[in-house]
Amino acid sequence: DGSMQMGVAGCLQEGWRQCRGDFVARLDADDEAEPDRLLKQLCYMEQHKEISVVGSRIRPFFSEERKFTVETVTAKEDGRMSAAVWREFHGQQTSRKRELLTLVKKGNDIVISDGPAEYLKCRVLRIGEELISLHPERWQEALRDVQRGKGEVVLLRREEPEPARGSRWLHPCLVRAASIFEDCLVGTTLMLRRSHFREECPFPREEAENHWCLVSLEPHQHAANLADALVRARRHEGNRAVRDEAGIHESKCAAVQYLLTKVFAADVDMHDAAALLNFRGPRTPEQGEKLLSILIEVEHSMFSMFIRPKERHDFWRDFVSGREVGLERAIMGMRMRFQALADEVAKSITSVPEHSPREHKERMPPR
Numbered sequence: 001d002g003s004m005q006m007g008v009a010g011c012l013q014e015g016w017r018q019c020r021g022d023f024v025a026r027l028d029a030d031d032e033a034e035p036d037r038l039l040k041q042l043c044y045m046e047q048h049k050e051i052s053v054v055g056s057r058i059r060p061f062f063s064e065e066r067k068f069t070v071e072t073v074t075a076k077e078d079g080r081m082s083a084a085v086w087r088e089f090h091g092q093q094t095s096r097k098r099e100l101l102t103l104v105k106k107g108n109d110i111v112i113s114d115g116p117a118e119y120l121k122c123r124v125l126r127i128g129e130e131l132i133s134l135h136p137e138r139w140q141e142a143l144r145d146v147q148r149g150k151g152e153v154v155l156l157r158r159e160e161p162e163p164a165r166g167s168r169w170l171h172p173c174l175v176r177a178a179s180i181f182e183d184c185l186v187g188t189t190l191m192l193r194r195s196h197f198r199e200e201c202p203f204p205r206e207e208a209e210n211h212w213c214l215v216s217l218e219p220h221q222h223a224a225n226l227a228d229a230l231v232r233a234r235r236h237e238g239n240r241a242v243r244d245e246a247g248i249h250e251s252k253c254a255a256v257q258y259l260l261t262k263v264f265a266a267d268v269d270m271h272d273a274a275a276l277l278n279f280r281g282p283r284t285p286e287q288g289e290k291l292l293s294i295l296i297e298v299e300h301s302m303f304s305m306f307i308r309p310k311e312r313h314d315f316w317r318d319f320v321s322g323r324e325v326g327l328e329r330a331i332m333g334m335r336m337r338f339q340a341l342a343d344e345v346a347k348s349i350t351s352v353p354e355h356s357p358r359e360h361k362e363r364m365p366p367r
Contacts, residue, residue: 288342
């Protein structure tokens with residue numbers, strides 16, 4: 001059906017068309033949700049009817065596969081199996097080496113109980129053609145069948161979760177304002193209120209689909225984050241964020257350019273967007289002055305649309321009332337942070353050519 005050629009955003013669009021519930025939760029295939037993730041997000045959505053998208057922080061954890069072939073195995077009286085194995089070239093395994101391992105059944109998992117340190121947090125995924133998760137009781141028989149190199153044994157090594165990561169911005173007004181500088185939504189954590197969107201999927205077919213989802217929200221659509229880490233995100237050698245880093249960065253720059261040109265009617269190009277993204281800073285004093293004037297105009301628009309609007313609806317009463325000064329200061333703080341970068345450039349650059357030697361990039365709008 002061509003789904004393998006869709007990319008992440010294309011698969012999200014196809015999945016969106018199949019959804020029928022009031023809420024749609026996303027979880028990437030190699031990540032794990034905390035047991036109370038859906039409950040916490042549903043409670044938040046029920047309490048705040050104006051929110052269209054809610055995300056959270058994540059706790060990354062590292063995992064990798066390891067492979068070996070079995071030379072001989074010996075059964076022990078206590079149910080363990082001792083194996084002489086050959087470590088194979090795979091992933092970070094960069095040499096072939098003979099090693100001695102002891103395997104034991106713990107619950108439904110087969111784990112390495114004794115051997116080199118690099119194996120000590122490994123559990124067995126597959127022995128030859130036998131998937132251990134389906135038939136854990138056949139692990140000893142499967143090991144005997146692959147002796148003398150007749151099949152591979154695949155292990156999974158998994159580290160403990162790392163400290164929580166994610167955007168510092170939780171309040172919907174600050175998430176919207178910070179979208180000029182960063183992608184505030186972690187895609188694998190998102191829950192969306194389907195009634196706030198048309199039939200069309202809110203994720204455009206872009207490599208930075210989460211950032212595009214955020215900058216494409218209408219004024220009546222709002223995104224927020226929960227402070228809790230509700231998803232454990234797998235970090236491994238083939239992560240898309242690392243593999244497609246250049247394309248994702250360019251797509252994020254295009255998202256910032258789209259937001260400023262289409263929503264705030266500012267005259268910016270891809271180089272201007274790259275200067276704003278992740279607070280990289282301007283390349284020249286002139287670019288810094290231009291972007292600071294644009295940020296001031298964006299501030300005024302944000303204040304008039306969301307912080308001190310003429311018509312005050314449920315969203316204002318729920319999220320803004322009594323917090324106006326604090327929200328304004330937080331939004332101005334983002335501009336002041338960029339101004340500090342621009343001031344540094346103005347001090348260090350005394351003369352620049354009239355035209356940059358870099359070719360200006362142009363992007364097609366998302367499909």
